Amino acid sequence: MGVIVAENLVRQFGDFAAVRGISFDVPAGEIFAFLGPNGAGKTTTIKMLTTLLRPTSGRIELDGLDPVTQQNEVRKRFGIVFQDPTLDDELTAYENMDFHGALYKVPRKLRRQRIEQLLGLFELWDRRDTRVKFFSGGMRRRLEIARGLLHHPKILFLDEPTLGLDPQTRNQLWTHVRQLNQDEQVTVFLTTHYMEEAERVAQRIAIIDHGQIVAQGSAAELKQQTNSQSLEEAFLALTGSSIREEQADSADRMRAMSKIYRRRSS
Amino acid sequence: MTAIYILWLRQLKRYVRSRSRIIASLGQPLLFLVALGFGLGPIFKRAHEGSYIQFLAPGVIAMTVLFTAVFSGIELIWDRQFGFLKETLVAPVPRTLIMLGRTLGGATVALLQGLIVVAVCLIAGFRPHMTALLPLALLFLALIAILFTAVGTAIASLLSDFQGFQLIMNFLVMPMFFLSGALFPLDMVPAAMKIVASIDPLTYGVDGLRGTLIGSFYFGVPLDLAILLVIACAMLGLGGYLFSRIQL
Numbered sequence: 001m002g003v004i005v006a007e008n009l010v011r012q013f014g015d016f017a018a019v020r021g022i023s024f025d026v027p028a029g030e031i032f033a034f035l036g037p038n039g040a041g042k043t044t045t046i047k048m049l050t051t052l053l054r055p056t057s058g059r060i061e062l063d064g065l066d067p068v069t070q071q072n073e074v075r076k077r078f079g080i081v082f083q084d085p086t087l088d089d090e091l092t093a094y095e096n097m098d099f100h101g102a103l104y105k106v107p108r109k110l111r112r113q114r115i116e117q118l119l120g121l122f123e124l125w126d127r128r129d130t131r132v133k134f135f136s137g138g139m140r141r142r143l144e145i146a147r148g149l150l151h152h153p154k155i156l157f158l159d160e161p162t163l164g165l166d167p168q169t170r171n172q173l174w175t176h177v178r179q180l181n182q183d184e185q186v187t188v189f190l191t192t193h194y195m196e197e198a199e200r201v202a203q204r205i206a207i208i209d210h211g212q213i214v215a216q217g218s219a220a221e222l223k224q225q226t227n228s229q230s231l232e233e234a235f236l237a238l239t240g241s242s243i244r245e246e247q248a249d250s251a252d253r254m255r256a257m258s259k260i261y262r263r264r265s266s
Numbered sequence: 267m268t269a270i271y272i273l274w275l276r277q278l279k280r281y282v283r284s285r286s287r288i289i290a291s292l293g294q295p296l297l298f299l300v301a302l303g304f305g306l307g308p309i310f311k312r313a314h315e316g317s318y319i320q321f322l323a324p325g326v327i328a329m330t331v332l333f334t335a336v337f338s339g340i341e342l343i344w345d346r347q348f349g350f351l352k353e354t355l356v357a358p359v360p361r362t363l364i365m366l367g368r369t370l371g372g373a374t375v376a377l378l379q380g381l382i383v384v385a386v387c388l389i390a391g392f393r394p395h396m397t398a399l400l401p402l403a404l405l406f407l408a409l410i411a412i413l414f415t416a417v418g419t420a421i422a423s424l425l426s427d428f429q430g431f432q433l434i435m436n437f438l439v440m441p442m443f444f445l446s447g448a449l450f451p452l453d454m455v456p457a458a459m460k461i462v463a464s465i466d467p468l469t470y471g472v473d474g475l476r477g478t479l480i481g482s483f484y485f486g487v488p489l490d491l492a493i494l495l496v497i498a499c500a501m502l503g504l505g506g507y508l509f510s511r512i513q514l
Contacts, residue, residue, distance in 0.1 A: 050356050052514045076358040086349040090280045102272040103357040131283075 001064070003028040003155060003187045004049065009058035011044050018044040020211035021058065026204075031181055031188040033202035035195070035235060037244045041211040042191040043083055046159050049189070050080055063154055079104075081148035083159040083191075085140060089133035093124050093143050096132060097150060104151040111150070118146040121172055142169055149176060156180065158190040162197060174201050195231040205231075209239040269359040270367035277338065277371025281378070288379070291334060295326045295383045299390050302449065315451065321482070323392035324475040325448030331380040331410045332468055336439050338372025339418015339505075343425055352514060361510035369419055369505065373411035380407050394479040402487070403478035409494045410471040416501035423508035442468045452484045467497045 004026040011019040019041040026032040036042050047053040049060055051071045060067055067074045087096050094115065101111035119125040122142040132140060141164055148158070156177070162170045178201065180186045192198055198205055199219040206216045215222055215238050219231050228234040281288070303319045303326075310318035345351040354364050394400065421434055445459070446468035452460060463469045474490030477483035483490070 047514065052352065052355060054513060072358065072360055075356055078356075080356055082349070082352055084349055086351075086353040088276065088280075088350045088353075089348065090283050091276065095279070099272055099276060100353070102268050103354070103359055105268070105358070 001061070002026045002030075003063050004032070004189055005059070005061040006045070006049075007059040009045065009048065009060055010056045011041075011048060011053065012056045017211055019048070019055075022208065022211070022213045024206055024213065024216065026187060026189060028187055029181070029185040030204060031178075031190070031202045033198040033205045034189065034191040034208060035193075035198055035205055036191070036208035037239055039244045040208045040239075042208060043159055045208075046080070046157055046189070046191065050078060050157060051075060077153060078155040078157060079148055079151055079153035080157040081145050081159065081161045083163065085144065087132045087140060087144060087147075090131060092129050092131050093119065093135070094128040096143060097147055100147045101150050106151050114150055118149055119143075121176065122146045122169065137164060138166065138169075141165055145169075145173055149180070152180065152184055152186065155187045155189065158188065160191050160193065162192060162194060170197070177201070195235055199231045207235060207238050214238045269357070269363050270370065273354070273364060273367025274371040274374065277368065277375055281375040288382075291330070291379060292382065292386065294333070295330045296386060298322070298326050298329065299387065303390065319387075319391050320393070320480050321451070321476070322449065323387040323390070324479050325446075325472050327380050327383050327387060327407070328410055328446070328468060328472045328475055329443050329448055330383040331376045331407055332414050332443055332471075333439065334379040335373060335376035335411045335414035336418040336434075338375050339369070339415045339420070340422045340431065340434075341372070342368070342419055342422035342509075343428055343431075346422075346512075346514070347427065351512075355512065355514065361512075362506040365419060365506045365509040366502070369412065369415045369502065372415035372418070373408065376411035376415060377407055380411070396478060396481050399478040402491075403475055406471060406474040406478060406490070406494070409491075409498050410468070410475075413467060413471075413494065413498040413501050416498065416505040420501065420505035420508050423505065423512055442466050445469075446472050447484065448472045467494070470494050470497075 002025040005024075007023050008021045009019055009023070010017065010021050022041070022045065034042050034045070044053065048055050049062060049067060051067045051074055054068055062074050063077045065074045065077070088099070091099065097115045097119065098111065101115065106114065116125065119128055122145065124139060124143055124146065127135070127139070132143065135143065145161055148156070148161075158177070161173060165173070174197070177188060181188055190202070202219070204216070204218055205222060206213050207222070208214070215225060217225065222234045222238075223229070223231060226234040226237040228237055299319070299322065303322050307318040310316070310321070315321065342351065355361065357364070394403070425431075445462050446466050447463055448468070452463055452469070455463070470485065470490040470493045473483050473485050474487055474494065477487040477490065
């Protein structure tokens, strides 16, 4: 049995099924990539695995524990970098890091040391005492990632971590993640839109579309299965080439509104 | 414990950093003090009820704590909208403790805001004449703060955006304030209104404050204290339960 397991996992929102009976099994120490077009059910799956959402049916397991009934134990085992922003704008970069470290019980001395190391790595150390609300989009994203790496969990979820990052930062991120994976056998579950990234980092890839897993295997296996030259080609062969619309949730709408407001007042 | 402390600290930092909010929230109590206190004062005096400022000040202080507390609780919606809530919801800390930390932080903010208004009332001529009971008055303020922050948190746990907010302000928070006896003595109002006031938790807060600050009361300080304690605990329980059931 793997360290992340899903069996016939289903999640309905009203009569819309976001996830329709998916199964996968990620062994300990693996880097596993979840690929899929927008709205395929990647984030919904991660939310269920990380105790934010209860499944409609099916079974999930994290390190042998049930995220539905053993929430607190499960939460001790994973770390996550979310797809959308989760920083406190009114706190400084350092305070956001420190808050996280305290919540995750990283001992004070180690906390300070890692904060300095990570903020340095993502080139935010000089801005550590600036409130996040004065940060650019790229800086926020970097801080978000640095924070996600502050404690060293057994399982690390990365939900489209590289979205909007420059190649340098992307490179830092993956180097760091691979190091964590090798040195501490951290199991990594990631989603991304960048095929070459998945191919480079992940040992195994699952392709999800319309809430169902359409193929699973190593990048080489997926290419072979579809007779493709590249993973991108394999991905398109498996998921078709039509563009998907994602529904904006209330948070997205609100963020859009606040942007309009800020523009007007400046 | 660390979790409660760090969440409490966060609420405080946010408060201290939003100076415009601190100043803005003083406008309403000032208006009440000036317009009602000085406007209705002469009539109150003619009715042989004594100084209206003396009577009104505890009500205005309670109002400030009520509004700030409910807002602090409702701020949860903000955290949900801007994502920060997720950061706390996946943390390896029981959600009831997270709710408790947030609520104590919000309540502290409400209490501080209340104390600022106490100072404003003193400037306006309010004189508490039961100095020995001042610690007890502080306890009443703290209980009002905790109770209504918990109410705000409980409500915010059920809402995903601010659309229901006006509804709550107009049909819950405003009535709780206006029917609590903050502005008028309860002993002379019609019986139906007395009943409504007696199911309003703020009534006991206002009455307790008045009892401890100026020695006039309707229910009596021990009863006020007992009822507030029970409701505050119940609201903390309810808020904790609803908060721990949030799905995103």
